[in-house]
Amino acid sequence: MTGGFKVIRQEVFGRGYRQRPHVKRLIVLITDGVPTRDVDKLHSEVARIKSMGIRVVGIAVTNLVGAYSQNPKLHTLTADI
Numbered sequence: 001m002t003g004g005f006k007v008i009r010q011e012v013f014g015r016g017y018r019q020r021p022h023v024k025r026l027i028v029l030i031t032d033g034v035p036t037r038d039v040d041k042l043h044s045e046v047a048r049i050k051s052m053g054i055r056v057v058g059i060a061v062t063n064l065v066g067a068y069s070q071n072p073k074l075h076t077l078t079a080d081i
Contacts (some may be wrong), residue, residue, distance in 0.1 A: 002035060002045050027054060030059045
């Protein structure tokens with residue numbers, strides 16, 4: 001998940017990104033809410049993305065929706081900082 005956010009930040013919304021000034025920046029994240037790599041870097045990568053004015057909308061895909069709706073990692077990804 002962390003690596004994906006880094007690619008999105010650098011490749012999709014990076015300096016070479018052709019900005020349309022009146023279009024909102026949005027990432028739709030479909031996840032089970034459980035990051036597996038570079039977990040220690042996740043919060044800082046999400047903070048960088050949000051500081052760029054990009055909104056993250058999360059969709060939890062799991063059979064444990066009730067349990068994951070309170071998942072702190074998923075909340076970190078989608079809540080406003």
